[in-house]
Amino acid sequence: MKEYMGAGTEAADIWAAVVRGGRLSCQTAGVLTAIALVPGILTHYVLPRVENVCWKIVLGAELLVTSILYVASFPYYRQFHANFNQLMFNAANDDIVALFWSLVQEFYLPVRLAVACVLAFVLWKVAVAFVLRWQGPRLTFVSYFPWPVRWAARACALGVCYVVGLLSVFGGSLGWETGVDWENAGVTKDDFLNEAILDSYQAVHRGYVLQNRMLACNGLDFTVEDIRALAALHAGMEPTSDDLDTYLRHEAAGAGLGRQPSHVFIILSESYANWPLLDKYQGLHIADGMRSVIAEDDSDYCPTFLPNGASTVSAVTGVVTGFADANLYLTTMPESFAEPYPTASAPQFQKLGYTTNFWYAGPATWERIGAFTQAQGFEHFYSRGDYGDVPGSVWGCEDEVLYEKILDGLEAAGDAPSYNVILNASNHSPYDVDVDEKGFDREQVRAALPAEAQGDEHLLTELGHYWYADRELAKFVRAAKAKYPDSLFVIVGDHGDRYNIDKTPTTYERYGIPFVITGQGVHKGTLLADSAGSQIDIVPTILELIAPQGFEYMSLGTSLTTTNRQGVNYGFWITRHAIGKADTVPLVEEPIEGDMQPIDQQAMQDYINAIRRCGEAGRERIKKRRLQRYATSSLPL
Structure with missing residues (x-):
């Protein structure tokens, strides 16, 4: 090796x-x-x-x-x-x-x-x-x-x-x-x-x-005073309250799109890393579908974005609950089923009049995802069992089938305004989609690879599955736009870090995922020119684009359209120009490309601590509420 x-x-x-x-x-x-x-x-x-x-x-x-x-x-x-x-x-x-x-x-x-x-x-x-x-x-x-x-x-x-x-x-x-x-x-x-x-x-x-x-513990060594100070610093407020909601509460500045779209789609695409979208890999032609979407006038793209964690379930919890990952399996923790977290996304979209749907290519029993998403406020959950006898792997149906079922399902629901989170599965081991039969040009990709990688058939198969996921994703976005022209789409990977051409990739190429937003009203410059973020920033970005002025929402993350210029997750931080590990003192900066602009060490450390500790405090509060209810009931703890 x-x-x-x-x-x-x-x-x-x-x-x-x-x-x-x-x-x-x-x-x-x-x-x-x-x-x-x-x-x-x-x-x-x-x-x-x-x-x-x-x-x-x-x-x-x-x-x-x-x-x-x-x-x-x-x-x-x-x-x-x-x-x-x-x-x-x-x-x-x-x-x-x-x-x-x-x-x-x-x-x-x-x-x-x-x-x-x-x-x-x-x-x-x-x-x-x-x-x-x-x-x-x-x-x-x-x-x-x-x-x-x-x-x-x-x-x-x-x-x-x-x-x-x-x-x-x-x-x-x-x-x-x-x-x-x-x-x-x-x-x-x-x-x-x-x-x-x-x-x-x-x-x-x-x-x-x-x-x-x-x-054994939640990983915190912080006092109430520390959390209050960090929450206030993150919110840009004075630390005057012990109610965490005070610091998580936001008011929308006014619909950035000038309207409320009929449908909102967040697509968490399995293992959809950002590196194939970089210019240096354009010759592979495995990301041409999303490249074409990004190039359209009604699209914008942030290339400096981090997943919530190292696995798919972290991405799900980030979008569903709004909390940063702390290596806790919220989908299996009892307090997650007591009530939606204050920052949960589905209830907030319901306040805007949307029906909330979660669409998953795999089985509802995986990570208890069906029960978890519904406990966190989603009105409808659809999974492999709802699609009939369709082609796919043990992890889920093929992407093209999933997208077809989504469009059919929305039509059957009378095209009522909807908020949809979509989690596909084709770009996942055992990589058994017949990508060659579906049109993957293996030899063209092989010729574009470095000489030492051209004989790696398994890598070519993996790249073929990225190509397939990318193609079907772009086809779905275009089909949905044609059917619902006033819809809004956000496309991100659930995580990176599964395969690269380079065996020793840079931190950015290994962990980065794309953030693509497209739809009527979106334009180049919708996102800040120096924006960066992570998956907890997806929902506030959407709400700032579609919610009316004064709409109150709860969020740990912030919008990439207004303020967010850094992202953080379980182990890393990122800006538009640099990336690094979140647990080193001092923080070590690794340039992404070109000249690196030095970061404010203290400000970044405060941001890292605030995101982690405020998220933990929010989850702990729900847990304590649940224990208090049990303590005053006749049910055994």
């Missing part, structure tokens, strides 16, 4: 990773050894006849798990650009059946599992032969020496065990001061090598610890 190493990575970096990883894996080896020894020792004294059988079984189980994790780590890194991490535990909330078939079809689960089993068997045979070689009579030669020699040998053996034990406990060191663990292991300048330092068990442990940290 050397192609994932960054430019400038040298042999010294690789050696540093090997040494650091070897030290860290002393911990793993110690734990595995203890697990293998304990049953053997117990049976030695209780059931000596089964001692060998017992430790052989335990050793085999350990090697099988180790081999499976090792083999799985390769496709996992290719998919997520990371060793095993917290995303592993999201699978518990995912559609297990769809996930299984995706693993079978895209990642060849049976083949990889068979390889892991063969590897484990070979290692087991070697390990058993090694242990048996040094067992029993081969060590009895010590008994022929005088007792001082025997005791010296035992003392040396105990000393060796003691040193090995220290190395195991302290990660290749003799004390905690110089010990290595997963939190301080990444010592190289290369992201790939820093992930490779963690063996599979250490990577799983890291994900487990982070997951439990998230579940």
Whole structure:
């Protein structure tokens, strides 16, 4: 996987990773050894006849798990650009059946599992032969020496065990001061090598610890006074109230479009990254559909936009609830079903007279999305089960089918004014849409790729699915405009960070998603020339365009038409000229293109803190209200 190493990575970096990883894996080896020894020792004294059988079984189980994790780590890194991490535990909330078939079809689960089993068997045979070689009579030669020699040998053996034990406990060191663990292991300048330092068990442990940290607390270390000050700073007000609603309340300046459109569409397009829309990739011709939409006079485009989180469910919660992502699964948390959050989008559009619809290509049970969106105020939810026997993958029907069903559904509803959130699924593993049959020019795209990528058929298939999603998206926008000419459309990706041509993409190319707005009344300049944002800014942007003057709405985000010049999410911030990680002190700026304009460090840090903490405080308030209702009722908590 050397192609994932960054430019400038040298042999010294690789050696540093090997040494650091070897030290860290002393911990793993110690734990595995203890697990293998304990049953053997117990049976030695209780059931000596089964001692060998017992430790052989335990050793085999350990090697099988180790081999499976090792083999799985390769496709996992290719998919997520990371060793095993917290995303592993999201699978518990995912559609297990769809996930299984995706693993079978895209990642060849049976083949990889068979390889892991063969590897484990070979290692087991070697390990058993090694242990048996040094067992029993081969060590009895010590008994022929005088007792001082025997005791010296035992003392040396105990000393060796003691040193090995220290190395195991302290990660290749003799004390905690110089010990290595997963939190301080990444010592190289290369992201790939820093992930490779963690063996599979250490990577799983890291994900487990982070997951439990998230579940154990809301991640805040802020007082009420801190939150009040941040909320006031974000709202541009004096910190005079302890009611969070005071700081989330906005009044529309007046319909920026000069009218209220008949239909509003927010399209969350699966894995629809921004990088194919950049000029440097124009020769691929996989984003020609959206390029043509952006070029129209009634469209505007912000190229500096961030997803709410690393997965689709984060995008859903951002648009549905208006809250920034904090690695919390709102779709499965009980308080999300008590009542809509104050910043939820559907109730606010209902106040403007819209029927609210959520259209999903997949099953309603995925992440409890059907129940969640309706609990958050959507009047209608449509999913795979409502579309009949239609083509698609385990994750959902094909995009062209979804868009056809949406237009048919709006017509059946009598074309009543509607607010529609659309979540498609075709640009997703197992990438089984027959894009070649649908017109994808594979050879044209291959010729436009760098020489080292031209033989990567899987990458070409992924790019073909982006092309298909882009084409069908543009077709839907044009068809809906023709049918409902006074409608408004917002197109964004649900997230990026799934595949790139460059194995070591820039932060901007890896994580950025597009923000495209189009419809009657939109023009070049509708969005601020230096606008930037994230998915929590989508709804306030729309409301400032369509709501009458004085219309009151609740929002953590702000409009890209009036004030918003920065975006922030779970891990990154962005402006029109720079991007960086949100958790470094000081914030490190990575230029997007051309000359980079320095950011105001304090202002950006305040914005990051305000978005995260105010969102957390809003969710916590709903939770407390729910607990208070239970406490005063006859229902058990």
